Amino acid sequence: MKNARIRWHILVFLAPAVLVYTAIMIIPLFNTLRLSLYTEVGQERVFAGLENFRTLFGDPRWSASFWNALANNFWFFIIHMLVQNPIGILLAAILSHPSLRFATLYRTAIFVPTILSFVIVGFAWKLILSPIWGIAPEMMDAVGLGDFYQPWLGLEETSLTTLALISVWQFVGIPMMLIYAALLTIPDEILEAGECDGVTGLAAFWKIKLPLILPSIGIISILTFVGNFNAFDLIYAAQGALAGPNFSTDILGTFMYRTFFGFQLQLGDPHMGSAIASAMFAIILIGVCIYLFGIQTRMRRYQF
Amino acid sequence: MSMKKLTASLLATTILTTAASAQDVTLTIESWRNDDLVLWQDVIIPAFEAENPGISIEFSPSAPAEYNAVLNSKLDAGSAGDLITCRPFDASLALYEAGHLQDLSDLDAMENFSDVAQSAWQTDDGSATFCVPMASVIHGFIYNADAFEEVGVDLPETVDEFFAVLDAFQEDGSYIPMAMGTNDQWEAATMGYQNIGPNYWGGEEGRLALIAGEQSLTDEPWVEPYRQLARWGDYLGRGHQAQTYPDSQNLFTLGRAAIYPAGSWEISGFNNLADFEMGAFPPPVPNAGDECYISDHTDIAIGMNANTEHPEETRIFLEWVGSEEFATIYSNALPGFFSLSDFDIAQEDPLAQEFVSWRDQCDSTIRSTYQILSRGTPNLENDTWNASAQVIRGTETPEEAAARLQEGLASWYEPQQ
CATH class of the missing domain: 3.40.190.10 (Periplasmic binding protein-like II)
Structure with missing residues (x-):
């Protein structure tokens, strides 16, 4: 008898999250997927099946834009993985060193850019690097490197990397905080046991701490992946929707925005835009699945 | 009791405010000219409101690069203003064809504009004009x-x-x-x-x-x-x-x-x-x-949201936009935006005079x-x-x-x- 009673409190506690999440995430998501299967003929919306995807991948112009955006997106992600996360881990390792003074100050200072708006970060860095008013050319002149100054944000070869590094500067606080928290949970007994066996200093980091924080690094990688493939704001704030120069900073987010909402004389095409959004969703889904099933399940966990 | 009183007084205020707003119409202008906000608020709108008591105008611009996207979303959602600033040619034509802009061919003020001036806001066959031309650059x-x-x-x-x-x-x-x-x-x-x-x-x-x-x-x-x-x-x-x-x-x-x-x-x-x-x-x-x-270049015009709740007041404003008075105020408040109307308007700004003088020497x-x-x-x-x-x-x-x-x-x- 008692077991059959409906446990209302579960429903009550779940309801707000389920309702809000459904209304603002799940319904729009499926609506976008549905929209990508339609097209507009005259003023009518008609079902077109996979026609939009055929255009996106089959038409030489559309597919060139798409692959360009995807390749740029991968480069953006690789820079984050190679620069942001190792630096984050390094900073966390240094910060968690017991003899470091002013650790709280450094931690706060490094984390502050994370809470700044993309618009502020984009604008501030544009000014810093500006060839006309920026402090970068003068600072480099002052140390005798003036000849190496380039208008990095304006050159096809360097603009994407520059933007990726700006984004790294902004977000390096997040892996640092997560790893820092993970490092703090490692019990001192383990490290002390290691010391008795002669594992100290750098060796202790490589052999004891790093294996213990691997799950956190995995989480950070997947957060970076999702964040980078959904990125849009910084590029839009710094380079505008045309993602110049010559589309060298065009990532999937800006490509989708331009297509969906239109740009200047080009009218918006919500159906092609949804097709791109669906492709982005698929890419992220595949990436997350590879991580969840391929990597996370094989990761060893330690119980203290 | 007190609850009832409260409800009654709430109802009363609602009715009163509705009655007040029925007399006093506010029209909103969608525009990409955020640079002109002050000029609209200080010069153009007061001039119109002085002559047309009961209609107030609100100028609500968005950033130029985002205007088309913002406007399209607002129109689709039914939350766009009564007056729409029109980009030339296809962007506005698409809005007209989608039923967002009203045909304004029968507006009296249209007589003040040449065919060339109107061409940027007409259907391809010229049968319908849907925006009142404002200026060229x-x-x-x-x-x-x-x-x-x-x-x-x-x-x-x-x-x-x-x-x-x-x-x-x-x-x-x-x-x-x-x-x-x-x-x-x-x-x-x-x-x-x-x-x-x-x-x-x-x-x-x-x-x-x-x-x-x-x-x-x-x-x-x-x-x-x-x-x-x-x-x-x-x-x-x-x-x-x-x-x-x-x-x-x-x-x-x-x-x-x-x-x-x-x-x-x-x-x-x-x-x-x-x-x-x-x-x-x-x-x-x-x-x-x-x-x-x-x-x-025929650059800017203004049209009427087909779904506006105040079509009559909006038409009054558009007639005024096509008048000589508006052309004079606009061209001189915004030197460099040259009226497309047939009126002979004196430019006060020397630099604007220089630009407009080229029309006599060049095609x-x-x-x-x-x-x-x-x-x-x-x-x-x-x-x-x-x-x-x-x-x-x-x-x-x-x-x-x-x-x-x-x-x-x-x-x-x-x-x-």
Whole structure:
């Protein structure tokens, strides 16, 4: 008898999250997927099946834009993985060193850019690097490197990397905080046991701490992946929707925005835009699945 | 009891406010001209409200680059304002065809506008006009007169003279010869290609021939402007690749650059900022004595949201926009936006006078990519931005750029196939 009673409190506690999440995430998501299967003929919306995807991948112009955006997106992600996360881990390792003074100050200072708006970060860095008013050319002149100054944000070869590094500067606080928290949970007994066996200093980091924080690094990688493939704001704030120069900073987010909402004389095409959004969703889904099933399940966990 | 009282009083206030708002209508204007906010609020709107008690106007602009996207979303959601500022040609035509803009052909004020003025806001067959034309903008070059005097150069009339002037400034070294960046791309196309181009393709003649498919973008008249642009790169400031539009405006108004490839819309902003003498010259012609052409682009109009709740009041406002009074107020409040109406309007601003005087010496045309040719994908206007910036940067040759544009246009535009 008692077991059959409906446990209302579960429903009550779940309801707000389920309702809000459904209304603002799940319904729009499926609506976008549905929209990508339609097209507009005259003023009518008609079902077109996979026609939009055929255009996106089959038409030489559309597919060139798409692959360009995807390749740029991968480069953006690789820079984050190679620069942001190792630096984050390094900073966390240094910060968690017991003899470091002013650790709280450094931690706060490094984390502050994370809470700044993309618009502020984009604008501030544009000014810093500006060839006309920026402090970068003068600072480099002052140390005798003036000849190496380039208008990095304006050159096809360097603009994407520059933007990726700006984004790294902004977000390096997040892996640092997560790893820092993970490092703090490692019990001192383990490290002390290691010391008795002669594992100290750098060796202790490589052999004891790093294996213990691997799950956190995995989480950070997947957060970076999702964040980078959904990125849009910084590029839009710094380079505008045309993602110049010559589309060298065009990532999937800006490509989708331009297509969906239109740009200047080009009218918006919500159906092609949804097709791109669906492709982005698929890419992220595949990436997350590879991580969840391929990597996370094989990761060893330690119980203290 | 007290609950009932509260409800009653709430109801009463609701009814009262509704009654009040029935007499006092507020119309909202959607616009991309956020630079003009103060002028609308301080000059234009008070003038209208003084004559039309009971109608108040709210000017609610969004950022130019986002305007089309924002407006389309608002219209689809039914939350757009009563009055819609119209972009020329297809952007507005699409809104009309989607039923968002009202046909205004029967508006009395339409008689005050020539067919050419109306053409940017008409259906292709000219049967319906859906926006009241407000203003056009003229392209040319604004120069720092003090700098010209200091370096001792005269106004250039031909292309050779133009480059001689640039060389003189380059040699002198105290001024950046020309203030333009290639970061935002559109200046390269709008103030570069569309500015000097009409002299090569012969204004309307070339533009219409391109639409008809009799000329192509790889023909000499359409490639030559790119060759000119390719030469500009040397005269722009250091790091022009990362120089944005506001950077260029500031460089010029701070007196650090000699020449600014301009649109007349810059005049009011520059008047407020520059503390040196400014002048303007039209795009130089290839050879002395050549017929000159200027881009006198139908740029801005205003229409009526088809779903407005106050159609009558909106029409009253639109009639006023088509009147001589509005034309005079607008042209003088915003020097550089030249009224498209047939009224003879006295310009007070000397720089604006200079720009508008070119209409007497040169033939007017509009930007080549705006009518019909930017209807498809790839979009010719957006591609022209990219190509012009690339050519000035030197990362694409004029011939390659022209070939790429032609290929893109021919891929969807039948007369060019």
